[in-house]
Amino acid sequence: MSLSKGLKIALLAGGTSSEREVSLKGAEAVKKAFKKLGHKFEFFDPAKDLPILAQKVKEFDCAFLVMHGPGGEDGTLQGFLDSINLPYQGAGVLGSALAMHKGLSKEIYKNAGLKVPEGKVFFRDENFENIKKYAEKLGYPLVVKPATQGSSVGLSIVKKEEELKPACQKAFEIDNEILLEEYLKGREITVGVLENKPLPVVEIIPKFSEIFDYKTKYTPGFAEEICPANLPQEITEKAQKYALKAHKALRLRHYSRTDMIVVENEVYVLETNTIPGMTETSLLPLSARVAGYSFEELIQKLLELVLKENP
DSSP states (O other), X not given: OOTTTOOEEEEEEOOSSTTXXXXXXXXXXXXXXXXXXXXXXXXXXXXXXXXHXXXXXXXXXXXXXXXXXXXXXXXXXXXXXXHTTOOBSSOOHHHHHHHHOHHHHXXXXXXXXXXXXXXXXXXXXXXXXXXXXXXXXXOSSXXXXXXXXXXTTTOEEEOSGGGHHHHHHHHHTTOSEEEEEEOOOSEEEEEXXXXXEEEEEEEEEESXXXXXXXXXXHSXXXXXXXXXXXXXXXXXXXXXXXXXXXHHHTTOOSEEEEEEEEETTEEEEEEEESSOOOSXXXXXXXXXXXXXXXXXXXXXXXXXXXXXXXX
């Protein structure tokens, strides 16, 4: 395999999760980058094309994943690629599965000494009275979200008790486990990690919503993204340190992006993305650009990291 001669890459995007459209949009940007870099590629949609990829696997040097949500970012697809011996960028099976589950990742963050919002996971068959009691203990407002979805899909901010049941039902519609979490009002930030080095901090200021929800994330102009974030040096360094700690604690590789919230002088870790978005409004390409990487250079860097481990 040689980057200088150009690679033959299996580009995987689409899938069956609620983030399918975001995945396909990101793949279009990656296709353009591959063409500029002189790499050949073939597109595969895991919703239907995995048997074809398994048959053609020897034609490819590596896979490149632009997948989000269950079935793409949770270790399932990574296990399939491991089984056919096709290397890929990003976290392996274990790291993907751990980061995807918000309840498990929260425990891992705490064990690594990171601050997290107070919260608890509940299963679908849980008596609602127990959920209600925990919500009372946590206090309103609070956050209800599915335990294994990305891009804020199914997330609600619950401001009073009568909103709790509909919020739980909404989250349970798309997941068997949900997370109740204290609502922290502060400055939303995200920090990328590339090759075990933290990237510049991005601050996200939603313009039309109180949180960085799905619509705000993927609609150009719905949020102001400031990079580098205008934060005190001490907070910037702490956020970057936390991103790297989260990356290592979850057993990730190559790259990741960790979302956090700054409340006064403390930084709280919310969740980590193992395959950060690659659309025109995506945050990792923005912070990489501020660090000196063009979009094409970022893609090339990720391919280099795959090849380094699989010469």
